Amino acid sequence: MRALTPRHADYRDLPRSWRGDLVAGITVAVVALPLALGFGVASGLGAAAGLVTAVVAGAVAAVLGGSHLQVSGPTGAMTVVLLPVVARHGTEAVPVVAIMAGGLVVLAGVLGIGRLVAYIPWPVVEGFTLGIGVVIALQQVPLALDTPRAEGENAGLVALRTLARVDWSQAVAPLALVALVVAVLIALPRLHRGLPASLVAVVLGTVVAEVAGLDVDRIGVLPSGLPAPHLPVVDLETTSALFSAALAVAALAALESLLSARVADGMADDLGRTRPNRELLGQGVANIASGLCGGLPATGAIARTAVNVRAGGRTRVASLTHALVLAAIVYAAAPLVGRIPLSVLAAVLLITAGRMIDLPTARAICRSGRSGALVFCVTLAVTVVFDLVMAVEVGVAVAAVLALRAVARSSGLHREPVPDAPGDRVTAAAERDLLHEHIAVYRIDGALFFADVRRFLDELALVSDVRVVVLRLGNVRVLDASGANALAEIVTDLRRRGMVVLLKGLRPEHRHLARSVGVLDALGDERHLFDDLDEALAHARSHVRRDPATTRMG
Incomplete structure (x- = not known):
């Protein structure tokens, strides 16, 4: 105060x-x-x-x-x-x-x-x-x-x-x-x-x-005085x-x-x-x-x-x-x-x-990019045609949509090659290739939120012929309830199709949300949550080795 x-x-x-x-x-x-x-x-x-x-x-x-x-x-x-x-x-x-x-x-x-x-x-x-x-x-x-x-x-x-x-x-x-x-x-x-x-x-x-x-x-003629203060009486x-x-x-x-x-x-x-x-x-x-x-x-x-x-x-x-x-x-x-x-x-x-x-400022905004120019022009037009309250509401809404679009575009899902185990000199090349064939490592970058969750769901729904999926989340800067719910759906869908899902790098500030929405429950085992990639891959290899289907294929 x-x-x-x-x-x-x-x-x-x-x-x-x-x-x-x-x-x-x-x-x-x-x-x-x-x-x-x-x-x-x-x-x-x-x-x-x-x-x-x-x-x-x-x-x-x-x-x-x-x-x-x-x-x-x-x-x-x-x-x-x-x-x-x-x-x-x-x-x-x-x-x-x-x-x-x-x-x-x-x-x-x-x-x-x-x-x-x-x-x-x-x-x-x-x-x-x-x-x-x-x-x-x-x-x-x-x-x-x-x-x-x-x-x-x-x-x-x-x-x-x-x-x-x-x-x-x-x-x-x-x-x-x-x-x-x-x-x-x-x-x-x-x-x-x-x-x-x-x-x-x-x-x-x-x-x-x-x-x-x-x-x-x-x-013209002005009023001769100002009214005295009084308290309005209303019911x-x-x-x-x-x-x-x-x-x-x-x-x-x-x-x-x-x-x-x-x-x-x-x-x-x-x-x-x-x-x-x-x-x-x-x-x-x-x-x-x-x-x-x-x-x-x-x-x-x-x-x-x-x-x-x-x-x-x-x-x-x-x-x-x-x-x-x-x-x-x-x-x-x-x-x-x-x-x-x-x-x-x-x-x-x-x-x-x-x-x-x-005008110099207007030109600078218009040259800054299409998003800034669009927000500027829309706000200007709505101010002139309608009123300033609507102009600010529409301008902020357009800016928010464009910002979400930009954040969504900067986010991505990338499949990475499975690295060799540290100090692994004894595993035969054939066995190593077989292990790597049944492990998929995906890295999610940027944001996992309501504006972009559908794309991640659709891409991961195409994953097949693997036994273990490792999702790297260390580069996820933004995670909202929709994104966490989508992550839980991804894990549930992959497990329903017979795959083990391991999460690596879930940030501390995101863990409470993930637990509340059910991501950790969907994993089936909190031991499938890792902070170190090598540990996650070692765990993935042990799952593949224990899988009877993989053993028969080997």
């Missing part, structure tokens, strides 16, 4: 980075504000719910989370999950779902489930990241054109439908602002890397729109009905937060890595706090986290500043912020999305 709690080291770099953290926090707040409002409205709870989520969950996750760079708040993926909940149970059920999901995420962090994200393959992470960049860019099309968003959930289809009905004469002004902001964001870092390019671009775009009197869509029946929704929200919150933090780690290699279990704990408590304040479930937000990194954030003070600035904006600067053109914010997110699309 000590590893899951805040520590002094969280702010070790603050004396050097506090100016950049403050600027990054302000920049992220400006970008996050319309997103928080929009996601609140899209979820059905209203703009205030989106704001309280960004403020409360953002602050709690910044302090308690395991990432120095993560920015948390409402996200588009979460609204998709919440819409059916609102339709079935009403808006009052959403804070309850947030609290329940938060409790599940906290439990996952305490149980150490966060470390499982380390098993997500690199092509999946990069495909997910590039796909998110594409989705973020597509989501900005309606805002960049000042055109109402078309109906639909898929970002690509929505962008196409929006383009089909845009009034291009009205879109000139917002597109001019987009071009101005994009130019500033590209040129300013080259002129002076210390300047907050995103913040300067937003201010400049807003000033130009005001001075020129451009007729463009703005953020046991409603809570039971919401559990499945809470489980889905918890899975999405955990997965999106951990992947967002992992992407941020890749964007800032000079900083410490995310502590995944602490990140889950922080996100869980953040969801509980958001629900108590009437907010939405929250996750680590990749777009805002990417803006934070690019704007110069280096400690969790940046994400905490973002939450505090949003709270201050609600009470003090709502009219000024309400004048920011939506096309200006769209331009900021377009550049952020473009920087998430790492």
Whole structure:
């Protein structure tokens, strides 16, 4: 539990980075504000719910989370999950779902489930990241054109439908602002890397729109305040009905937060890595706090986290500043912020999305081999066409199947010649050949597991005209229950056909499994288990010599 709690080291770099953290926090707040409002409205709870989520969950996750760079708040993926909940149970059920999901995420962090994200393959992470960049860019099309968003959930289809009905004469002004902001964001870092390019671009775009009197869509009127915290009152029946929704929200919150933090780690290699279990704990408590304040479930937000990194954030003070600035904006600067053109914010997110699309990395993965390229492309496609949770599930599943296939291909069954007995000078050549003719030595390499057991069974089923079969297992690195069961079937089948089976080199870590599944029982005699090949062959020769059929043939 000590590893899951805040520590002094969280702010070790603050004396050097506090100016950049403050600027990054302000920049992220400006970008996050319309997103928080929009996601609140899209979820059905209203703009205030989106704001309280960004403020409360953002602050709690910044302090308690395991990432120095993560920015948390409402996200588009979460609204998709919440819409059916609102339709079935009403808006009052959403804070309850947030609290329940938060409790599940906290439990996952305490149980150490966060470390499982380390098993997500690199092509999946990069495909997910590039796909998110594409989705973020597509989501900005309606805002960049000042055109109402078309109906639909898929970002690509929505962008196409929006383009089909845009009034291009009205879109000139917002597109001019987009071009101005994009130019500033590209040129300013080259002129002076210390300047907050995103913040300067937003201010400049807003000033130009005001001075020129451009007729463009703005953020608009903000809520006048945030709701007070309260404990939702629900009965046991409603809570039971919401559990499945809470489980889905918890899975999405955990997965999106951990992947967002992992992407941020890749964007800032000079900083410490995310502590995944602490990140889950922080996100869980953040969801509980958001629900108590009437907010939405929250996750680590990749777009805002990417803006934070690019704007110069280096400690969790940046994400905490973002939450505090949003709270201050609600009470003090709502009219000024309400004048920011939506096309200006769209331009900021377009550049952020473009920087998430790492083409050199994509090329490197595609050149690494067909398996990596396939996993990368499948994850990218599913992220863009469906959603990020399905993308990770499908990507990991494809990677797992390809990995099992590779392991199975690297495994093999090889028949080896029977070596002469050490120091055997007296056995006649004819007798020696006869002995060797009735002894078969097979070596199994690699893995003996569920993906490949059928092949071993089929190959050994062809063994005939021998009296003793020696199976060398010293090179078997992986043995699962299916493999052990197959080994027991092999031994049973060979013994049923009148052969003696000797096992050599069964690893100590595999012996308990072999005994439990029945491999040793199938041998018929534990003396048929050997650690030394010479001893196994000596035992095999003694069996052949004692076999009456062999004696008659000799």
